[in-house]
Amino acid sequence: MAGDETVHAEVVYATAAQQWLIPVELAPLTSVQAAIQCSGILQLCPEIDLARDPVGKFGEVVCLTDVVHEGDRIEIYRALRVDPKIARRLRARPLRGSKRRNA
DSSP states (O other): OOSOOOEEEEEEEEOSSOEEEEEEEEOTTOBHHHHHHHHTHHHHOTTOOTTTSOEEETTEEEOTTSBOOTTOEEEEOOOOSSOHHHHHHHHHSOOTTOOOOOO
């Protein structure tokens, strides 16, 4: 990285209604928290609380103090509304009055 002293990454966040994918150019050794702040997503989505909401890189939870590397995808996660096991059980339960037919 002799002549190019920037790190290219992206910050992503999604709600049920919208998704954001924001490319950022950062100085080397920038923290995940600083990258999120530089992206402007905290102003676009004031419901994000970095003290509460976990963050990650490519599906792995990381600390806000971790360093961002070239090509990282920084993800901000939301709390689940329904436990996945309960949601799966509800989808599998047959509707009242209907009979399942095998195809």
